Amino acid sequence: xxxxxxxxxxxxxxxxLLPERPDNPTLLKIYGLFKQxxxxxxxxxxxxxxxxxxxxxxxAWTAQKGLSADEAKQKYIxxxxxxx
Numbered sequence: 206x207x208x209x210x211x212x213x214x215x216x217x218x219x220x221x222l223l224p225e226r227p228d229n230p231t232l233l234k235i236y237g238l239f240k241q242x243x244x245x246x247x248x249x250x251x252x253x254x255x256x257x258x259x260x261x262x263x264x265a266w267t268a269q270k271g272l273s274a275d276e277a278k279q280k281y282i283x284x285x286x287x288x289x
Contacts, residue, residue, distance in 0.1 A: 216281055236262055238277050239281055
């Protein structure tokens, strides 16, 4: 399990070094997987419809509901690696 955590931490560092900025849907997926991996299922209140950015982030996190922390970490790692 510590290997997965080390890979997850490396992927977080690599996410900041990507050759180009991912598109918004990909950024939201990265965000959702990160939140799921670190905090688990989203229990936050749904943001107002007028707060487009917060609502998009909330929906991206909620879309990962049910994934275990390890599954979310692995998907995060795989996604970052595919963007390098």
